[in-house]
Amino acid sequence: MTDSAKTLHTEHMVINMGPSHPVTHGTVKFTVTLDGETVHDLKVDIGYLHRGFEKMCENGTWEQVMPYTDRLNYVSPLINNVGYALAVEKLFGVETPARCQYIRVIACEMARICDHFTNIAAGAMEVGAMTVFLYFVEARDLLWDLMEELCGARVTANYVRIGGLKNDLPEGFGAKTAKAFETCRELWTDVDKLLTKNRIFIDRMRDVGTMPAEEAMAYGFTGPCLRASGVPYDVRKAHPYLVYDQLDFEIPVGETGDNFDRYLVRMEEIQQSMRIVEQALAQLPAGPINLDVPGLRWQSKDDTYNRIEALIFHFKTITEGIQPPAGEIYAAVEGANGELGFYLVSDGSGKPVKCRVRPPSFPMTAAMPRMMRGRLIADIVPTFDMINMIGGECDR
């Protein structure tokens, strides 16, 4: 048998996985060279969701960029909003009022929970556990209901403003959040029972897509995937922004950097994010949510209609846009997938000269060939889910 196997003429099979394939959500194409079921080589083809985000930003005012950021990582748009707003505020050299910062933290963490719910749900569904998918989608829906109350939209939030927020927390938000979290925790426990000790699930995830810490850092991994490799880097702790330094939460860290650790890190981060939201709601200070800087943040409608100065500022900021001082800035927040950075260049005019995004999922997508070479075709499924490539933010 061995002799014939050596002399038998075989050819590798090249197969196009995607761009329209069940596993390539986010629209990406893998050109997989297969030796039987084993992946001999894998090429990643991104760009199917390129919409020219950065170019679009250059053609609008600084404020008009905000809705575009919703469409980066569309699973956690609020973090993108906050990241962009923080970057522009850094360019201006201003800081928002305390209440605004707390509400931004609440919004960010809710978005992070939604993102992790979606990610684990999709991952479980792809390895065949459809029930888990629907449990977590139900949990996510509860949070989306809260977001709908908060900003009127479920997916494309467009909630944060430069120098403030669109609106304050709605009435009874804290109580509703507590109630939603209760159900979320129940569903979390259900999923934990269904997956974490499930032998089939462990077999599918353990030692698949492993990335040692050094290599992960060399590729530029951030977020849950880097922490799964054992590096406790989290922008919220390493470079605290908003009021994260005043909140008590932990950064879960994995050991091996395989898919199972990525799953565990995300599961624990859901719990930690819920803790953060609860603390932030408890500590929420009173006060304004918007900066009172007329050239930066719109004045209230009341003022605009009744005071001539406010009307002038309104007119100027609408027609010319707010005008940050010339310069360049890089500001990063901890997105659901990792470090979400905004590099902004201003020439002092009302439009950004450059608005570059550092997408957290890009380095992870780039590492797909490294992680998949020599593995089975079925391993692409959980790995690609766990790196959580989001077309909107990777391709922009």
Place this chain on the structure above:
Amino acid sequence: MIADLTETIVKILFIFSINVGFYAPILGWVERKQSALMQDRVGANRASIFNFRIIGLFHPIADAVKVLTKEDFIPDGADKFFHTLAPFLSLTPAIVTFAVIPFGGSYELWGHPVQLVIADLDVGMLFIFAFASISTYGVVLGGWSSNNNWSLLGGLRASAQMLSYEVAMGLTLIGVFMVYGSLRLTEIGAIQENFFRWGIFMQPLGFVLFLTCAIAENKRAPFDQPEAESELVAGYFTEYSSMKFVMFWMGEFLEIVTISGIVTTLFFGAWHLPFVSDRMLLSLFAGAGPNGAAVLAMLVNVAVFFGKVSFFIWLMMTIRWTLPRFRYDQVMRLGWKMLLPLALLNIFITGIVLLV
């Protein structure tokens, strides 16, 4: 002669209508509703006739109309003959194998002995194996003839998986045959009149092994690698549409019924209620006269048998919607390195127990 012929035709019609007419369409509905129940959803309930919805029971009809009116598509470069043949090879064995499964005992009706099985073969179980192997061809041919890489991969996976698990399944059953001393399913069923002689007590390990192999043989989650929708799009039936697709689909559901029937017959007391012997059942209905009692006992037995079958169908559906899918190499490892040695061990233990 005429009576025998009539009897056979009636039995065939009965089994055919139960399987193809009842189970195949209703299982699609059951699967939807069962999964919905497990997933906190409502499930299919939109199909209506004159605004009557009756919990979505019209969906099988709507589905049937839909698939019959869809285009029957054969991809470019596909082997038309084999592409068309494959679904038939997949569906036919699933229907035929039920012929040797007894769905009731033997009764004397108006002086005519009636045995509730279509074909009482003395090689009953081997017949089932022989036909189950044919359905492998259906899957492999479907995958190969579609001229699609995903289908090909699915077909290859299916052939490897089904062949491997057939080995383990066959070896598991040897223990059962050693205990009962027969391959004839009616005989095995009759022995289980005694509750303590049920296969699940005589062969507990064999039961677990057989059920596992049976699900794998059936290509249902967690063993659905051949279709693994997230990896292989839909596996071997990616390129099938219309009625041919439904034939694969019906084949799968009917295999569930057949396998539940086999498990019931071999391990779960066939048509018997626990602690109720045939004689007790007949004396219970003695008031209805000898013929009436026989008919009533027959109805009870048939109901018990299909009740048990439905239980196993439910069990398989629950497993299907609870567990994730294995990876292909893990399935093979489980089959050859776990189930096969355990099946051999089972034979060994059974042999020792029988000798001592």
